[in-house]
Amino acid sequence: MIIASGVVIGLCCIACSQVVDYNAWLVIRFINGLAYGAQLGPVVTIAADHWAGKHQNTATAFILSSFPIAGLSASFVTKTFAGDYTMVWLVCGLVIIPALLMLFVPSDKLSAEQVALQAKKGESVGFGSIFEGNLKFVTVFAIIVSFMNMAGVWALGTWLPSWLMNERGLTTEIMANFSMVNYFGGFLGYFFWSWLGKKITNPKSLIVGYFATAAAMVVYIIMPGTDLLFYWGPVVYFCQAVNVMCSITFAAAFPRLIRAYGAGTCFNVGRIGSIISPYTTAVIGAALGLTAGLATVPIFYAVGGLFGFGLNRFVKKQESLESQEILEPDGESDGGTEK
Numbered sequence: 001m002i003i004a005s006g007v008v009i010g011l012c013c014i015a016c017s018q019v020v021d022y023n024a025w026l027v028i029r030f031i032n033g034l035a036y037g038a039q040l041g042p043v044v045t046i047a048a049d050h051w052a053g054k055h056q057n058t059a060t061a062f063i064l065s066s067f068p069i070a071g072l073s074a075s076f077v078t079k080t081f082a083g084d085y086t087m088v089w090l091v092c093g094l095v096i097i098p099a100l101l102m103l104f105v106p107s108d109k110l111s112a113e114q115v116a117l118q119a120k121k122g123e124s125v126g127f128g129s130i131f132e133g134n135l136k137f138v139t140v141f142a143i144i145v146s147f148m149n150m151a152g153v154w155a156l157g158t159w160l161p162s163w164l165m166n167e168r169g170l171t172t173e174i175m176a177n178f179s180m181v182n183y184f185g186g187f188l189g190y191f192f193w194s195w196l197g198k199k200i201t202n203p204k205s206l207i208v209g210y211f212a213t214a215a216a217m218v219v220y221i222i223m224p225g226t227d228l229l230f231y232w233g234p235v236v237y238f239c240q241a242v243n244v245m246c247s248i249t250f251a252a253a254f255p256r257l258i259r260a261y262g263a264g265t266c267f268n269v270g271r272i273g274s275i276i277s278p279y280t281t282a283v284i285g286a287a288l289g290l291t292a293g294l295a296t297v298p299i300f301y302a303v304g305g306l307f308g309f310g311l312n313r314f315v316k317k318q319e320s321l322e323s324q325e326i327l328e329p330d331g332e333s334d335g336g337t338e339k
Contacts, residue, residue: 001042004043006099008035010092037268044267046105054198060248061194066184068326069109070239075183079176095273130254130262134318138253139262141311146250146270147306149243151277152213152297156240158278163290165221178233185234189241196247202249203312209242210305216240221294232339253315255322273300 010033019025042065051059074092081087130139164170164178197205216239220232247263254262257291277296 001038002046003099005035005038006102008032010094010096010099013095014088017086018094019053024037024214025256033142039272042260042264044164044251044263047247048259049256057194057198057202058191060251061190061244064244064247065187065190065191068183071186072180072183074178075176077084079173079180085203098137103314125235126258127261127265129258130265134321135254135262136316137314138311138318139265141307141314142246142250142253142262142266143269144307145210145304145311146246147273148300149246150270150302151271151273151280152300153240153243154274155277155300156217156280156294156297157237159281159285159290159294163294164226164229167290170226178230181230182237183235186237186241189238192242193237193242193245197245202252203311203315204310205250206242206245207305207308207312209239209245210301210308213239213242214301214305217294217298217301220289221298233239249311249315253318306328 009032012028012035015028016025016032019028021149039278044060047060047063047244048056077088081091129135161175161179164175165172167228193205193209199205213236216232216236220229220236223229224233246267250263250266251259269310277300281293281296282291284296
């Protein structure tokens, strides 16, 4: 899945460099979005399966830190080929190469053996398992938390460059410099929030990060001039890197055999937020100004932080249920499939 979707993303980038028709471009970007949506669930599942226990947070942060690195690289490419977007798309098409490197990642044969064992026992390991017992509450709250994260990420990512250029008067080249510095802050944030998760539990780290992002974004919007923005932008992205805790928390919350179903569903249903929020920001921006439109970002994260309390409650309950299953392997529990 990861290999196929990565190749599709690369081919879509190459195709975008050649098309001139808007409708064709829209179709290509839609296909690209489908491929992107197929990435995160399997990536998080692989990280959780191969690096369990105390190493899971660090390993997941290391893997997902490739996102801000990719953002920094994209900003550099845009700056280098400013005005020649054909070259920008062609360079982005090189993503096919790292996608093919996934061929060298060992497959998880143990998982297949466990699936067969569960089937022999007559226990459910299908998609519906994530809506059974306590897991249904984990799933619902995780989807809402993911929705708010995706909404905040895409509202900011879509409109921040326009805001910097139109509202604060930056040129494309200077805006690219801002973006590179911001993504560096995000890179550091991935490791901080994963470390904090090991100290205070993953759901609590997520809650703290959501509220920190909301506060940092409010300061960013009201901050005058551009000089201070250059230094505060990395702080915003540092806080927003708490999205790594969605990956870690969701992967840990679901039993291994249905982890891909659970994490994938939470991410991909949550991606509805990434569809709605840019338009919401645009509508508000057209009526009240883009600064008002970007004010939706801290609202998304504040609401997500509130629902994080519910997620924390049901994740703790799920952990308790699974502990009981370990102590009483022949007993029944409403938590669903075993780890």
